[in-house]
């Protein structure tokens with residue numbers, strides 16, 4: 001593992017090194033993947049990054065991360081995007097790692113962080129339940145202390161790629177008598193523990209991208225609580241708002257926009273005023289969203305914490321993505337209902353995958369209705 | 385005001401009663417024989433529908449519903465066809481009633497009389513023949529000026545060249561009707577699948593059905609296979625298919641909206657039914673408005689077909705119906721997904737079957753945008769008349 005202080009390089013040098021590495025090492029066939037990559041597909045790449053010491057760009061160096069400053073981190077992420085690098089199962093890197101680094105015990109950090117970096121542990125996120133979606137705080141999965149173990153009972157759902165995960169981090173109720181938001185704790189568990197049962201769910205496009213996670217008398221060591229018992233709701237919310245800037249970026253709409261432009265060129269639509277009017281509108285929507293995103297990113301660069309107004313990023317970004325994917329289908333005309341790679345004049349196009357991927361974007365990570373509620377109550381101060 | 389004679393009230397009421405009776409029997413049939421589970425299982429099947437069920441539908445008289453009695457049909461109108469198609473669409477039956485009983489039947493019955501035509505029409509009404517019309521070129525144009533195939537005389541018969549796309553049903557057709565330009569105009573050439581010189585590919589659709597892509601290379605056909613018709617006659621059949629396609633979409637809209645409304649009333653979050661949140665209430669109200677707009681224009685379009693209005697009016701109505709139904713179906717699908725939350729994007733929840741059906745049916749015969757454009761091409765803006 002290299003022990004370079006990347007932050008001492010000039011931005012240009014850092015960018016060119018990152019770019020050169022991605023070009024040399026990222027498998028060509030995995031560039032711009034159309035659906036979420038599964039662990040078997042992406043494991044080698046994960047380990048390549050791991051060997052290079054580049055798996056966790058945002059973690060401090062002392063935990064095996066790159067310890068990048070926000071400006072360098074942005075360069076790193078831009079290069080990932082520019083090269084079309086697919087998202088690996090990254091819950092361990094983006095959620096569990098930062099959670100443990102901030103709130104974990106020394107033992108937890110020493111045990112879990114290296115195993116995330118080595119690819120030995122792959123994590124999934126167990127927040128949502130059948131009856132606790134938008135109203136996450138009403139979650140009912142309970143963990144009852146029994147000696148030095150918790151006994152966990154309940155059900156999680158929409159657990160993305162749980163079938164590939166070795167571990168799950170869950171929100172559980174550890175005090176049934178407390179008020180709704182109190183009495184919630186973070187618990188780490190192995191998915192191979194007896195009593196954990198996963199049932200993959202097929203999505204709209206027919207892919208198994210998430211699971212129902214059943215928990216029956218699952219014994220989890222009491223030491224696997226992260227942070228203070230019964231006091232995790234605020235940490236959980238912080239983690240979710242962190243997720244929000246991640247899914248509030250312009251990447252997905254830019255990608256869909258590029259596909260739209262290719263299709264329009266192939267169909268010779270640049271002379272079609274009707275198409276061009278809508279295209280121009282969406283093009284500027286995407287550019288302006290990117291500008292808004294930059295504003296928030298600058299805040300991060302300056303080391304400020306983000307306010308509730310970050311919700312607007314997710315709304316604009318996901319709704320741009322949906323409009324563009326919709327226009328893709330419309331532009332495909334009579335071919336619009338065809339799935340997979342469709343031949344248009346000798347080139348192949350796949351608009352329905354964009355369309356399918358765009359649908360849940362306004363649902364997960366806090367639905368856009370919930371984001372609008374946040375804006376109107378917490379930013380605008382409207383009475384509820 | 386038209387100066388057409390007004391049909392007498394008693395005759396109208398009698399027709400209404402007949403249509404209502406037919407609707408009841410279609411609903412009863414669909415409830416017993418066409419459960420959603422069947423549609424779910426038939427996805428990606430080969431062929432993409434159940435031929436035995438198609439024959440059963442024909443046995444009910446629904447394949448030949450619009451055909452005159454001389455061909456074994458029932459000579460009924462579009463008000464009747466509408467209730468049959470609505471009933472089957474609501475249960476997502478993949479049997480290709482609109483492509484066969486409306487489009488192919490409408491085109492064939494307008495062809496010049498010939499033994500081959502009569503035989504095909506008879507078999508269609510009986511449910512033993514499943515013809516698919518290949519009328520659209522690879523670019524998917526809605527215009528009939530550039531047919532997908534070109535036919536030249538070769539000895540007694542013909543040789544065809546060309547390529548068609550977006551042909552329904554994509555699998556299970558027993559005969560293709562290839563639209564080709566001829567020295568005299570256009571004709572439909574009846575060609576069996578597997579004929580040498582005819583290459584067929586299927587392209588999978590979102591709902592598990594498919595569209596066929598057909599390429600003719602030195603395809604030799606007999607003189608008897610050539611069924612001649614006028615372009616405007618084929619256009620008339622296409623208008624009928626468009627209106628019935630709008631009917632199918634309306635039935636999907638009704639179902640998706642009903643499912644969403646039920647869900648809003650029963651799904652609890654934050655201690656209340658999610659239907660109590662005003663933002664969702666307003667969106668549901670907007671869904672209702674789109675459904676009613678669709679129902680209104682579809683109603684007028686069906687009546688226009690039955691009333692045999694002039695071609696220009698008919699075609700304009702057909703485009704209006706498809707433009708609204710296509711757009712409303714797509715927006716209803718999107719809204720239904722959003723208002724349901726996560727469960728909507730799962731395969732096992734039935735809404736996904738409807739969404740995927742909409743994605744497949746809305747582009748067929750031209751999507752909403754294409755028909756908005758066709759409408760204004762047919763009806764360009766005119767300066768307001770003075771006085």
Ligand SMILES: Cc1cc2nc3c(=O)[nH]c(=O)nc-3n(C[C@H](O)[C@H](O)[C@H](O)COP(=O)(O)OP(=O)(O)OC[C@H]3O[C@@H](n4cnc5c(N)ncnc54)[C@H](O)[C@@H]3O)c2cc1C
Pocket residue numbers: 124125126127128129130132133134135157158159160161210360363364365366367368369370373651653654658661663664722723724725726727729
């Ligand atoms: C593809 C995908 C992947 C996911 N991955 C994960 C994962 O890995 N781990 C995990 O824990 N969860 C995951 N989720 C779950 C996701 O977080 C939930 O779907 C989301 O929180 C919404 O909850 P719900 O689906 O129960 O919808 P509901 O909360 O039931 O919402 C239904 C509808 O009601 C609206 N609504 C609810 N409350 C209000 C209100 N107060 N005001 C106005 N409107 C309201 C919603 O916006 C929505 O339109 C995933 C979901 C999807 C779709």
